[in-house]
Amino acid sequence: MRSLRLLLGMPALVLAFLAVDTATQVAFKVAADTIGDVPLGLAYVGAVATTASAWVAVGLYVVTYVLWMLVLKDTALSRAFPLTALSYVTVPLLGWLAFGEEVGGRTVAGIVLILVGVVLVGKETDAPAGAPSPSELSPCGNP
Template sequence: MSALAAHALPNRWRQVLIWTAFIALDTGTQIAFKWGADGLTDLDFGVEMLTRALALPGVWLAALGYVGTFFVWMAILKDMPLSRAFPMTGLAYVTVPLLAWLVLGESIDLTRACGIGLIVAGVIALGGESKDA
């Protein structure tokens, strides 16, 4: 969808589309970082590790994901106060563990699941429309 077509959407749907893109990019970026880091498990931090990291596709995907996330974040901040937008980024604390569970086989125990639920509640409380905004 072009930027012009996205701008023509009603404001509420435009926000949903932009936020979906942000969370998807941010989540995918974290999964790509993990994919890249898994190729470095035998090295300590240093020049050799950094050199090898530059040859890993996961690291490059993560870097591209950060660039994409940056531009989407700018689109979000253009239309929304930072004090409302920033708490909503907490949704990545929900989507990253879920995708890590689905894609990487990582576990989510009861404590972590409860924490994810609290994060969702916090995002709802802090990210919603306020009467003073």
């Protein structure tokens, strides 16, 4: 059975990784805002240990790790890693939407460049005769 492909033809596993990675960064931001200006030291460690959003961030970070390991299991690192740059698109957008952070012209230009780069890296390259094209490979391990 072929893997389910969603937006932009990316495998569902990669989209799940991107969504959880983005949620992880948002949870870290919420934790940092909750902790506030506690100086680095034992008081800071205590504040982190007692902040629910910090634990949510750590849990999501573990899920991100597991999803990344699953992506890498069946995908070449050179093809999979550029997809992580999409977090540089999703995180600023959520920062803008959720926290009212400014997304200026330079940020937008950077996001456009990142998207162009990911598309260029993701394009099929010349493969040896008989080798499957990248679009024929299933990152989920199910051809």
